[in-house]
Amino acid sequence: MKVALFTHPVALAHDTGEHHPECADRVRYLLRALETQEFSGLLREIAPIAPVEALEATHSRRHVEQILDLDVPPGDIQPIDADTFVSSASLEAARRSAGGAMAGVDAVMEGWANAAFVAMRPPGHHAEADRAMGFCLFNNAAVAAYHARARWGLQRIAVVDFDVHHGNGTQDIFWSDKDLFYASSHQHPCYPGTGMADETGVAGNIVNMPLAPGSGGDEFRVAWGAGIIPKLRAFKPQLLIISAGFDAHAHDPLAQLRLREPDFAWVTEMLLAVADECCEGRVVSLLEGGYDLDALAASAAVHVKALMRL
Numbered sequence: 001m002k003v004a005l006f007t008h009p010v011a012l013a014h015d016t017g018e019h020h021p022e023c024a025d026r027v028r029y030l031l032r033a034l035e036t037q038e039f040s041g042l043l044r045e046i047a048p049i050a051p052v053e054a055l056e057a058t059h060s061r062r063h064v065e066q067i068l069d070l071d072v073p074p075g076d077i078q079p080i081d082a083d084t085f086v087s088s089a090s091l092e093a094a095r096r097s098a099g100g101a102m103a104g105v106d107a108v109m110e111g112w113a114n115a116a117f118v119a120m121r122p123p124g125h126h127a128e129a130d131r132a133m134g135f136c137l138f139n140n141a142a143v144a145a146y147h148a149r150a151r152w153g154l155q156r157i158a159v160v161d162f163d164v165h166h167g168n169g170t171q172d173i174f175w176s177d178k179d180l181f182y183a184s185s186h187q188h189p190c191y192p193g194t195g196m197a198d199e200t201g202v203a204g205n206i207v208n209m210p211l212a213p214g215s216g217g218d219e220f221r222v223a224w225g226a227g228i229i230p231k232l233r234a235f236k237p238q239l240l241i242i243s244a245g246f247d248a249h250a251h252d253p254l255a256q257l258r259l260r261e262p263d264f265a266w267v268t269e270m271l272l273a274v275a276d277e278c279c280e281g282r283v284v285s286l287l288e289g290g291y292d293l294d295a296l297a298a299s300a301a302v303h304v305k306a307l308m309r310l
Contacts, residue, residue: 160241
């Protein structure tokens with residue numbers, strides 16, 4: 001199967017400061033893992049810059065202007081909040097993270113790729129309609145969803161999220177739209193503190209499966225197999241977007257779930273089966289978290305292999 005890999009060198013230039021977990025090595029290690037012979041069939045593409053209009057279709061104009069007005073001198077790093085930092089390259093990186101998500105949608109809708117994987121940073125799923133937070137400036141998955149509507153006329157679009165942290169931003173943006181579906185498994189209690197099972201959106205379009213610290217592959221597979229997958233299938237999405245965070249891995253330093261590489265391969269295969277049934281196999285996967293570099297690289301590699309149907 002043809003899988004498009006979208007990335008850009010500016011992902012490595014977005015500087016969050018010394019010892020910050022959301023660092024350039026995340027993408028560096030991941031891309032190195034995708035250089036072996038088994039990934040030679042990847043269609044390697046440049047992530048473009050998202051137009052301002054696409055960002056404003058997802059976020060408030062106030063939020064977009066605040067980010068676009070950032071003016072960080074070269075060599076300097078400035079905080080947005082206690083966790084989120086920007087450098088002189090961060091604005092371009094954020095716009096290319098969102099633009100790569102949009103380009104992934106175009107690739108699968110035009111049909112020259114069966115699936116897309118966007119290896120960019122900063123991540124996006126914590127960014128709310130009017131707020132940057134949790135390492136995220138723009139909500140890449142939501143930008144992709146609204147782009148799929150605006151350019152391709154799709155209505156029912158699903159974002160599913162297996163990052164260890166709840167995607168409060170995607171939930172916030174999707175909450176009141178019955179034709180946008182968001183489902184997440186995540187550790188609870190954990191940052192950002194949202195994502196309880198009774199948070200269900202305007203029409204049951206939000207599905208949250210919180211997992212207790214220490215949960216492993218068995219609990220994760222029940223959450224997806226019995227909880228999320230049936231509701232995703234019933235929603236019948238026309239496009240499936242994955243917020244692919246790999247920080248639920250047992251070696252990750254920021255949380256306490258105990259997943260391993262086979263768990264990420266399994267959930268990817270389950271999601272591909274739904275995509276094959278509901279939306280002609282169209283899947284766009286976006287890098288979110290993952291902060292143990294070796295675990296991130298190995299987990300992303302099995303995820304991409306599954307997207308390639310290897």
